[in-house]
Amino acid sequence: MTRKPRAVVFDCDGVLLASNRLKTAIFEQVLQGAGFAAADVARFRVFQRANFGMSRYRLFDALLGWQDLSPYPATSRDALCAAYGSALYARYVRCPATPGMVGVLRQLQDAGVPLFVVSGSDGAELAAVFAERGLARWFAAIHGSPATKVDNLALVAAQLGIRAPMPEVVFVGDAEADWKAAAATGCRFIYADHFSTAKRRMRALAAETGFPTIRDLRGLVPLL
CATH class of the missing domain: 1.10.150 (DNA polymerase; domain 1)
Structure with missing residues (x-):
């Protein structure tokens, strides 16, 4: 880092x-x-x-x-x-976590980096799932639908006391919706490839726009 x-x-x-x-x-x-x-x-x-x-x-x-x-x-x-x-x-x-997920969250939290979730999943459902899995403790906030990802990234900005554009905030996603939300709010986007359902499209976008790609979260910290 x-x-x-x-x-x-x-x-x-x-x-x-x-x-x-x-x-x-x-x-x-x-x-x-x-x-x-x-x-x-x-x-x-x-x-x-x-x-x-x-x-x-x-x-x-x-x-x-x-x-x-x-x-x-x-x-x-x-x-x-x-x-x-x-x-x-x-x-x-x-369902399984992605490889190295908890270790990466621990490393970032230990470094004093605030962590958030912004997902297309239902927000109340996701909060309950994360609580039951023991994951909620890693995150300052968990945001989901029906609010859009752009709106939820705006909530993250408000919680951090900043405004868009916010290139000092990193958004890690695996879909075009994630990249578009990051672009709309001026976040830095990193693409996680391994579990994506739209690899061809996302790899083409990475080549076209230059956002970095990781296989899974184990490759994240060196890019920060």
Whole structure:
């Protein structure tokens, strides 16, 4: 760590928890249970993986806005979100952490770096999961949806007593939504590649824009 950052902000899925595949499977389970056609479930799978980091609220809104769904099930965004949360929670609590995660959090906390979570996951659900897993103690705050990542990064700035742009704040993510939120608020972005569901797109963006890439969190500290 050459220069201590003002704070490090982490996305959750694919960065702190190896939960990307789990969430994709739960999305499919929920849509199948709600009566969506197999072809529409498959189409949503592609959309969801390409837009990982987008909240379930926005993902389901997008799905229900597709005009060519056949059949169009008698459901709603709120019903789909409730079914998703119910199916996810117990497995979310047990899913593996990414390699070296706790050691990296400990190293940063010991160095006096404030740590935050900004995720597309439901905020209340994520706080409960982190509390049950014993992870909440590492973070100054845990922010999730339905607020956007840009809005939640603004909350982090307020908690730090600074304003955007904030290049002294590092945001570690694995999806285009993370990079866009970092760009919108002037954070420094670092891409965690190993568990990303959009590797081709993110690697192309890294080559185009120059943001650094790590395989997983074990490569983070030397870049700070």
